[in-house]
Every structure is written in structure tokens, then in C-alpha cells.
Amino acid sequence: MAITSANQLELLQTAEAVAREKMIDPGLVVEAMEESLARAAKSRYGAEMDIRVDIDRKTGKATFTRVRTVVEDEELENYQAEFTVEQAKQYMADPKVGDTYVEEVPPVEMGRIAAQSAKQVILQKVREAERDRQFEEFxxxxxxxxxxxxxxxxxxxxxxxxxxxxxxxxxxxxxxxxxxxxxxxxxxxxxxxxxxxxxxxxxxxRTAPEFMAELFKMEVPEIYDGIIEIKAVARDPGSRAKIAVISHDGSIDPVGACVGMRGSRVQAVVNELQGEKIDIIPWNEDQPTFLVNALQPAEVSKVVLDEEAGKIEVVVPEEQLSLAIGRRGQNVRLASQLTGLDIDIMTEEQESQRRQAEFELRTKLFMDNLDLDEFFAQLLVSEGFTNLEEVAYVEVDELLVIDGVDEDTAGELQARARDVLEAQNKAALDNARALGVEDSLVEFEGLTPQMIEALAKDDVKTLEDFATCADWELAGGWTTVNGERVKDDGALEPFEITLEEAQTMIMTARVMLGWVDPTELEGDADEDDAETDGENAEEAEA
Structure with missing residues (x-):
């Protein structure tokens, strides 16, 4: 069938019908038809020809044209779609490189194969347009x-x-x-x-924590209006969940608003989540207080927070232990997700045993190193002394508050502590040198002999080795793997150096080696200070 013999308006009618069905622009369907007709024409006139088809958007008439482009002599490759300036003079007046010559060609007969190919092109283009529309919508x-x-x-x-x-x-x-x-x-x-x-x-x-948050937003107008804010959500889908909320209006109770009259609001969310039990918890900026709330319904006796490690110890009465942990650890796991902290739960008895073990260990440390009897060593521990450094370098007045300690006794204690520390330092340094540590690392300011020995055991023996370390390799840190927090041990972690201190020492080493320009560090510090000042100014204005 020749395209000219068909009802020309039928093309536009078909395009309109397809566009309505697929909810896409009719112009895209017409473009697909133009491309399919052009492809069919190429199979008739030759694949190397640049055949184009234009369908009139009002009448539906299809016009077939052949396009040839003027190119430089040495760039002529496709003789069917390109020609040189000299060749173009037969058809055009004053042709230039880049000009195109368009001539109309007779419409083609749409055979069965050509028609099938055209149909495939149209379907492909329609699918692409449909996908684009769907992506843009969602x-x-x-x-x-x-x-x-x-x-x-x-x-x-x-x-x-x-x-x-x-x-x-x-x-x-x-x-x-x-x-x-x-x-x-x-x-x-x-x-x-x-x-x-x-x-x-x-x-x-349906298991994402955000799904629950959005459900509460739909059920609680105060959340939708921003009066109440959802700060954190933790879920064990289908079983139990905890959601932390805070009110920006002192007259509105965030927990009560989320529960609703006779529990109507929270019950609507529970029903949607297949009966998932939901604990609604008041948010608090103070992490220990927030954690006590998050562990409800268990009662907490004491909380010890280690901010640097992102870890927290919770002490509960013996009878509250199973309630705090929950079935299969569910309660403490959800509380951990909600707060972003690793939680260790122990009973009051377990904590007492641990404290007693620490007391005995420190007592033995003073007895063995300072040649003290048990009673005197216990007095030191009771006054809060934990190591030899504190005894050796503390102000004398702090030792004099201990019963039975005068100035002579305090001086003797400090002398003994310093002698022991010097002996330990010498032994550590000798051991480090035996392991191959170079003077460049020994002389680096800020590292104690024990630290140098620990670095040597970790195969860090030169200042260059030290400068290539990452901060967490020295201070330790935490990595999240598959949702679980994993501990990364640092070579200097036993000496309680922070990540910031590790960063400073590493950058100092790099400056000493000439790897880093100290002026660049000053510029970065100035920018940080400016940002901090700006934040402080904003807070002051607020």
C-alpha cells in the first residue's frame, strides 16, 4: 500500500488515540511515526541515504525528503548523504561547507516487512516516552x-x-x-x-522506618503542621517499634498528641502495620536522659556515657534486666537504633563486681610499684588516684588531704612514683630501639616512650611511617558494617588519645617532612574559625 493512497488524517487519529491511551504527548507519537516511515524509506532507497519524513500536524500529509550535506573534499565518506562544494554547485548557488540540500522524493510502498518494522519503531518510541513520563512523575x-x-x-x-x-x-x-x-x-x-x-x-x-513516620504525619495534624517533630524511628517490622518525638509548642504534649483520644491516632498506625506495637518516646537533647526514655518500660538506675566511642553503659536493677533487654534483645536493639549508641546493659550487682575488680587492680598497682601496704594503697584509690602519673605529678596539696599523709610522706610517694615511671620509660624506649625505631620518631614531640614502643610493635618505626598513618589507625574508631558497629583498634588507643589529637600529630609530622605547606593549614584553620564564628553569631541572633 502506498502511503499516498491512505487516509492521511488516519495517521493523526492513530497518534491521538495512542497518546490518550498511554497518557503521553501526541507529538511524540507523530515523531515515532516519522522515524518509522523514514526507516522504511531507507530500506527502499538505500540505507546510506539521509531520508527524512515530515508529517503535517494539521493535515496528516507525509512528505519524504532526501538531505545531502556539503563537506570538505577530504572529509567526503558517504556519497549518498554528502557531497563536495564542487558537486553541490550543480544544485545550489554559492554552496558552503555545512550547507544542506533538500529534495523531495516519491513516497514508498509500505510492504509487509517495512510495515512491521515501522510498527516496532513506533512501539519502541511510545514505550520510551511512557517511561520518561513515568520517571518524571515519580x-x-x-x-x-x-x-x-x-x-x-x-x-x-x-x-x-x-x-x-x-x-x-x-x-x-x-x-x-x-x-x-x-x-x-x-x-x-x-x-x-x-x-x-x-x-x-x-x-x-512497608518496613522502612520512614513509612511509619509518614503514617504518623497523616494521622497527627500537629506533625503535618510542624508543631511536633519526629526525631528518630526504629522498627522491628511487624513486631515492635519506637518513635521519638518533640514538641515545638510548650503547651502541646508530643506523646499525648501522637497517641490521640483513647489511642485512636496510634491505633490507626498500628492497624496499618499489622499490629506492630509502638512505643512513643519524648525526645531529649541529653543523650543519657533520652536513652532512659528509650529503654521504657524498663527502669534504669544509672547511665555512663562514652561519647568518643559512641558507647553507653546502662545499669538496671536485677528484676528489670530481662525487661530492659526485651525478648531476643528487641528492646535494647531498638533503643540502640533510636539513639545511635552501642548499649551495654548490666545489673547493679554486675556493676558492683566490676567496680570492685577495678578497685583491686588499682590497689595492686600501687602496692607493687610504690611498695605500699594494702591499706595505704586503698586510701590512694579511694581518693580517686588511678595511675602512677597522677601520683607522681599531682599537686602536693591533693596528697595531703589523705589521712596520715604529711609533706615528707607525700614527697616520698611522688619520688617513688617518678623513679618507677623513669624505669618504665627507659625499658619501653630500649625495647622500641631493639624493634628498629629510628631517632626521628623517638624525638617527635608528643609521643611517650610507651607510645613509641606500641607504634614499633605496630610496625611504625620512622617519622615517615607515622606521617602516613590515618587518625583512626592511631586513636581507633568505629565502622558500620551491614548495620552493625564494628570496633577499629588503634595503635595508641590504650593511651586514650582522641581523633583530633591524632590528626594534629600526623599533620605536624607531615609538615616536618615537608609534605604539607604549613601556610595551607593556617588558611584551613582560619576558614574553620570563620565558619564557627558565623555559626555562633547565628545562634546569638536566634
Whole structure:
């Protein structure tokens, strides 16, 4: 069938129908038709020709044209689509490189194969346009809740009709053992929208903590209005969850507002989450206080926070231990997720035993090194002395407050402590030199002999070795692996140096070696100070 014999308006009618069905721009369908007709024409006139088709958007008339481009003589490669300036003079007046010559060619006969090829091109273009439209529609909706219709279930994954396409709810994003039938209505959280080769992929979730937060936003007007803020959410999907909230209006109780009249608001969320029990906890800037709240319903006796390690010790009465830990560790695990801290829970008896062990260890340290009897060593520990350095270099007045200690006794104690420390330093330094430590590291300011010995054992024996270290390799740190916090041991961690101190020492070593220009460090410090001053000024204005 020749294209000229067809009803020309039928092309536009077909484009309109396809565009309405797929909810895309009719112009995109017409462009796909133009490309498909051009491809069919190339199969008739020759694949090397530059054949283009233009369909009139009003009449539907298709015009076939051949385009040739003027190129330099040495660049002529395709004789069917290009020609030189000299050749172009036969068709054009004063041709220049880059000019194009367009001539109309007769329409082609659309054979069966050509028609099938044209159909494939149109379908391909329509699919691409549909995918682009779907991606544009959903790319800004990530992080929101949407209602969908279950279409089918494949290998545990649920395919959901979201109106303008399909989305996937993976097996591990479903709550517990949820199962759905076709045409079931489902409420889901849009976790991610990605443009992939096979089209936009919309990934849904019902287990994400953000899903619960969004549900509360829908049920609690104060959260939607920003009066109440959700600070943290931790979930064991389908079983239990904890959500921390704070009110920016002193007259509104955040917990009460989230619970609602007779629990109506929180119950609506619980029902959506298949009966998941929810603890609503008041947020507090003070981490120990917040943790006590997070461990509800257990009662806490004492909290010891190690901010640098991101770790916290919680002491509870014996009868509260199982409640604080929860079934299979659920309560403490959720509290840890909520606070972002590693939590060690112990009973009052266990803490007492640990403190007693520490007391005995320090007592023995003073007895062995200072040649003291047990009673006198216990007095030192009771006054808060923990190591020989504190005894050796503390102000004499702090020793005189101990019963039975006069100036002569205090002087003798300090002399003994200093002698022991000097002997230990000499032994550590001798051991480090035996391991191959060079003078460049020994003479580096800020490192004690014991630190140098520890570095030598870690194969850091020169100033160059020291300068190549990372701060965490010296001070230690924490790494999150698969959601679990893993401890990274540092060579100098037993000496309680901080990450900031480690950074300073490493940068000092690099400056000494000429690896870093000290003026650059001063510039960075000035910028940091300026930022800090700006933040302080903003806080003052607030």
C-alpha cells in the first residue's frame, strides 16, 4: 500500500488515540511515526541515504525528503548523504561547507516487512516516552506514601499498579508474612525511584522506618503542621517499634498528641502495620536522659556515657534486666537504633563486681610499684588516684588531704612514683630501639616512650611511617558494617588519645617532612574559625 493512497488524517487519529491511551504527548507519537516511515524509506532507497519524513500536524500529509550535506573534499565518506562544494554547485548557488540540500522524493510502498518494522519503531518510541513520563512523575515522590492496586505476586515480590505504571514491593520490604491477592488495595512507601535501562524502577517498602513516620504525619495534624517533630524511628517490622518525638509548642504534649483520644491516632498506625506495637518516646537533647526514655518500660538506675566511642553503659536493677533487654534483645536493639549508641546493659550487682575488680587492680598497682601496704594503697584509690602519673605529678596539696599523709610522706610517694615511671620509660624506649625505631620518631614531640614502643610493635618505626598513618589507625574508631558497629583498634588507643589529637600529630609530622605547606593549614584553620564564628553569631541572633 502506498502511503499516498491512505487516509492521511488516519495517521493523526492513530497518534491521538495512542497518546490518550498511554497518557503521553501526541507529538511524540507523530515523531515515532516519522522515524518509522523514514526507516522504511531507507530500506527502499538505500540505507546510506539521509531520508527524512515530515508529517503535517494539521493535515496528516507525509512528505519524504532526501538531505545531502556539503563537506570538505577530504572529509567526503558517504556519497549518498554528502557531497563536495564542487558537486553541490550543480544544485545550489554559492554552496558552503555545512550547507544542506533538500529534495523531495516519491513516497514508498509500505510492504509487509517495512510495515512491521515501522510498527516496532513506533512501539519502541511510545514505550520510551511512557517511561520518561513515568520517571518524571515519580522522581519527586520518593519519600511519600502512595495507594496502589496489587496486580500479581512473583517469587514473593509484589507488583503494584500505581496508576501511571507498575512498582515493585520486594519480599524483604513486606511486613512479616504479608500476602496479597490480585486487586487488593495496598498502602506503601516510595523508597526509591531509579532510571534504569529497562525503564524507571519504582521500589516500594512497608518496613522502612520512614513509612511509619509518614503514617504518623497523616494521622497527627500537629506533625503535618510542624508543631511536633519526629526525631528518630526504629522498627522491628511487624513486631515492635519506637518513635521519638518533640514538641515545638510548650503547651502541646508530643506523646499525648501522637497517641490521640483513647489511642485512636496510634491505633490507626498500628492497624496499618499489622499490629506492630509502638512505643512513643519524648525526645531529649541529653543523650543519657533520652536513652532512659528509650529503654521504657524498663527502669534504669544509672547511665555512663562514652561519647568518643559512641558507647553507653546502662545499669538496671536485677528484676528489670530481662525487661530492659526485651525478648531476643528487641528492646535494647531498638533503643540502640533510636539513639545511635552501642548499649551495654548490666545489673547493679554486675556493676558492683566490676567496680570492685577495678578497685583491686588499682590497689595492686600501687602496692607493687610504690611498695605500699594494702591499706595505704586503698586510701590512694579511694581518693580517686588511678595511675602512677597522677601520683607522681599531682599537686602536693591533693596528697595531703589523705589521712596520715604529711609533706615528707607525700614527697616520698611522688619520688617513688617518678623513679618507677623513669624505669618504665627507659625499658619501653630500649625495647622500641631493639624493634628498629629510628631517632626521628623517638624525638617527635608528643609521643611517650610507651607510645613509641606500641607504634614499633605496630610496625611504625620512622617519622615517615607515622606521617602516613590515618587518625583512626592511631586513636581507633568505629565502622558500620551491614548495620552493625564494628570496633577499629588503634595503635595508641590504650593511651586514650582522641581523633583530633591524632590528626594534629600526623599533620605536624607531615609538615616536618615537608609534605604539607604549613601556610595551607593556617588558611584551613582560619576558614574553620570563620565558619564557627558565623555559626555562633547565628545562634546569638536566634
Amino acid at each position: 522522581k519527586d515522590r520518593a519519600g511519600t506514601i502512595i495507594n496502589g492496586l496489587v496486580k500479581r505476586e512473583e517469587y514473593g515480590n509484589v507488583i503494584v499498579d500505581v496508576g501511571a505504571g507498575e512498582a515493585i514491593l520486594r519480599r524483604n520490604e513486606k511486613i512479616g508474612r504479608e500476602s496479597y491477592r490480585p486487586n487488593d488495595r495496598i498502602r506503601v512507601y516510595i523508597k526509591d525511584v531509579r532510571r534504569e535501562q529497562r525503564g524507571p524502577q519504582i521500589f516500594l517498602s
